[in-house]
Amino acid sequence: MSKICLRDLLAAVSCFPSNADAELSLSSLQVVSLVERIEETFDIRLTSRDVTRKSFRTESSLADLLRMKGCDVA
Amino acid sequence: MRITRFDTLGEVGIVSTSHFLPERRMATRDLFAEDAALADELDRLTGIRERPVADPAHATSDLAIHAARPLPDLERVSSLILATMSPDYVSPATAPLVQHALGLPGIPASDIVAACAGYVYALDAAARAALTGDDRVLVIAAELRSRILAGAAPGVRCLFGDGASAAVVGRSPCVLRLLATATGADGAGHSAVRIEAGGTRVPTSHRTIDDNLHTLRMEDGPMVFFKAVEGFVEIAEALLQKVGMCARDFDWIVPHQANLRILERVARALRVPIERFVVTVETTGNVGGASVGIALDRALKDGRIRPGNRVLLLTAGAGFTAGAAILERTDVA
Numbered sequence: 001m002s003k004i005c006l007r008d009l010l011a012a013v014s015c016f017p018s019n020a021d022a023e024l025s026l027s028s029l030q031v032v033s034l035v036e037r038i039e040e041t042f043d044i045r046l047t048s049r050d051v052t053r054k055s056f057r058t059e060s061s062l063a064d065l066l067r068m069k070g071c072d073v074a
Numbered sequence: 075m076r077i078t079r080f081d082t083l084g085e086v087g088i089v090s091t092s093h094f095l096p097e098r099r100m101a102t103r104d105l106f107a108e109d110a111a112l113a114d115e116l117d118r119l120t121g122i123r124e125r126p127v128a129d130p131a132h133a134t135s136d137l138a139i140h141a142a143r144p145l146p147d148l149e150r151v152s153s154l155i156l157a158t159m160s161p162d163y164v165s166p167a168t169a170p171l172v173q174h175a176l177g178l179p180g181i182p183a184s185d186i187v188a189a190c191a192g193y194v195y196a197l198d199a200a201a202r203a204a205l206t207g208d209d210r211v212l213v214i215a216a217e218l219r220s221r222i223l224a225g226a227a228p229g230v231r232c233l234f235g236d237g238a239s240a241a242v243v244g245r246s247p248c249v250l251r252l253l254a255t256a257t258g259a260d261g262a263g264h265s266a267v268r269i270e271a272g273g274t275r276v277p278t279s280h281r282t283i284d285d286n287l288h289t290l291r292m293e294d295g296p297m298v299f300f301k302a303v304e305g306f307v308e309i310a311e312a313l314l315q316k317v318g319m320c321a322r323d324f325d326w327i328v329p330h331q332a333n334l335r336i337l338e339r340v341a342r343a344l345r346v347p348i349e350r351f352v353v354t355v356e357t358t359g360n361v362g363g364a365s366v367g368i369a370l371d372r373a374l375k376d377g378r379i380r381p382g383n384r385v386l387l388l389t390a391g392a393g394f395t396a397g398a399a400i401l402e403r404t405d406v407a
Contacts, residue, residue, distance in 0.1 A: 028229050028295035029119040032335060035296075048300035056296070 003074035006063050009037050020060040031056055042071040075258035075309065075396075077316045078198065086201045087248030087401065089147075089210065091371040093239040094140035095126040095358060100220075102232055116232040121334020125235030125359030127220050133162045134238075135171040138216035141238035141364075142176055150210040151242065154183040155199055157192025157215040157363040159392070160222055161185060164272055172214065189267070190330045190391025191257070192363025193239065194399050197387075198255040200243035210244045217362035222269060225286035229295050233333060235359030239367025249374065250385065250401040256313035260394045263301060267292045267392035302332050305390030306340045309398045317400065321346045325383035326373060330390060331355035331365040340388070352378065363391070374403075381405045 010017065013030045017023075026034065034056075035046050046069075055065040066073045080086055101124040106113040117123060128137060138156060142148070154176075156169040169183035188195040193215040200211035216238035223231045243252075269290055271282035282288060292298055306329065314320055321327065321344035329337055334355050341348040352369045361368055366389050373379045380403060387399040 027115065028299070029115050031296040032119065032299055035300075046300070048297050048304055051296050051300050053294065053297075 003072050004041055006059060006066070006073045009034065009041065010059065012037055017059050020063070021058050024056060024058060024062075026056055038066065042066065042069070044069055044071065075256055075312055077254065077256045077313055079254050079317070080201055080205075081251075081253040083205055085246045085248065085251065086204050087243070087251040087404075088197075089242040089244045089248055090145050091239070091241045091249070091367065091374055092141055092144045093237065093364070093368040093371040094137055095235070095237040095368070096128045096132070096137070098127050098129065099124045100127045105232060106228060112228060116228060119229070119333070119335065120232060121356055122232060122359045123356050125357075126237055128218050128236040132218070134158055134160050134216045134218040135162050135168050135175065137218060137236060137238040138168065138172045138214045138240070139175045141216065141240040142172065142212060142214055145212070145240060145242055147210065147242065148176060148178070148212070151178055151181065151212040152208045152210060153181050153200075153203055154178065154212045154214070155186055155196045156183070157186045157188060157196040157213075158217055159187055159189050159192070159362060160218050168216070178212075188363065188391065188395045188397070189393055190332065190360070190362050190365070191389040191393075191395040191397040192391070193367045194255065194387055194389045194397030195257055195395070197241065197243060197252070197399055198257050198397065201252050201255070204244050208244075210242050212240065213243055214238060214240045215363040215367050217364050219290065219362055222288070222290050224289055226289045226291065230290055230292050233360045235361045237358065237361040237364050237368055239364045239371060241367060247406045248404055249406050251404055253400040253402055254313060254317050255397065255399045256309050256316075257397045258309060259396070260305075263394040266294065266298050266301065266394070299336060301394060302336050302390050303339045303343065305394055305396040306336075306388050307343045309390065309396040310344060310386065310388055313398045313400065319400075321386065323384060324350070324386045326350060326352055326379055327386045327388060328352045328366055328370045328373060329388040331358060331360055331369060332390070333360060379403050
């Protein structure tokens with residue numbers, strides 16, 4: 001299975017970071033919607049421990065979280 | 075977490091129920107008239123289109139009194155427990171005001187502060203009182219949170235509605251027999267949803283007013299969202315495991331009306347279709363501790379909960395607190 005592009009998932013919740021370390025500044029709605037998309041795409045469950053400000057601060061911090069959960073992200 | 079098998083202790087349960095919602099309604103678009111896009115986003119996030127808002131002349135005790143007055147046999151009530159996190163005053167408790175207004179002189183009256191789990195905490199305490207000698211215990215959960223939201227973030231302001239629910243708890247004849255309860259708390263999360271000022275930790279001052287510390291704060295909405303889901307699911311699973319049941323064994327699940335997306339996620343986690351949940355949140359908003367009692371009363375009165383039906387009450391709230399109760403509808407009209 002090819003790697004899933006995290007930037008596509010972010011775009012689906014109207015988030016378009018200029019680079020991997022740019023602040024995402026997601027609203028609560030975007031975070032909840034993004035979590036639902038991530039769970040559906042990777043068939044995983046995220047918990048309140050995963051959904052932290054630190055993990056959802058930038059594209060690269062989010063990618064780190066997902067790799068830690070065993071997801072193959074690009 | 076404390077789990078109690080009331081079915082092994084004797085017949086006890088809910089004798090009658092009622093609720094009160096203010097007539098005045100506030101749509102999300104009216105709440106944020108200056109920003110329609112924000113209102114639409116909040117509608118999508120919460121599933122709450124409108125909420126009841128109390129008359130400016132009313133306080134929490136007024137809502138509680140309105141909810142309790144229609145209940146039959148109030149003169150038999152021998153104690154009163156009122157759950158709220160938006161009391162009339164920091165001190166004294168709101169329950170004595172309600173006791174006086176209802177004409178129940180002399181009986182014990184006290185508040186329980188367990189946020190959105192307050193109704194189940196109060197039900198659990200009332201059932202214990204009934205089993206140890208009280209004839210009838212009046213349980214009320216009342217919230218007037220619109221009064222403590224001025225200056226709060228939009229994502230918090232949009233959530234809450236005002237209202238109250240009430241129930242008389244006693245031994246028999248019960249409309250809903252209480253089979254078991256679970257109550258618990260995770261104090262590690264106590265600061266996630268809070269009113270910071272006005273207590274002894276941060277006394278009220280000009281600074282706390284200027285900084286809006288007297289209003290309800292919830293700085294990390296997504297974390298609270300997922301923590302709430304986990305609170306619902308964990309207490310349900312713990313209780314159901316203890317009694318050897320699963321969520322699909324219930325005809326109705328009556329949850330605290332946190333918000334629609336939380337309830338949908340809880341339903342998925344418990345592997346129960348959302349259609350089996352009693353949902354009022356679209357038009358009531360989150361009425362805090364009162365919301366589960368409002369939903370229960372509606373489902374009883376509109377005939378959804380029929381004799382023989384098993385009902386699971388599920389709540390989770392600030393603190394973090396959580397409570398669940400298993401009820402069985404009897405033949406009593």
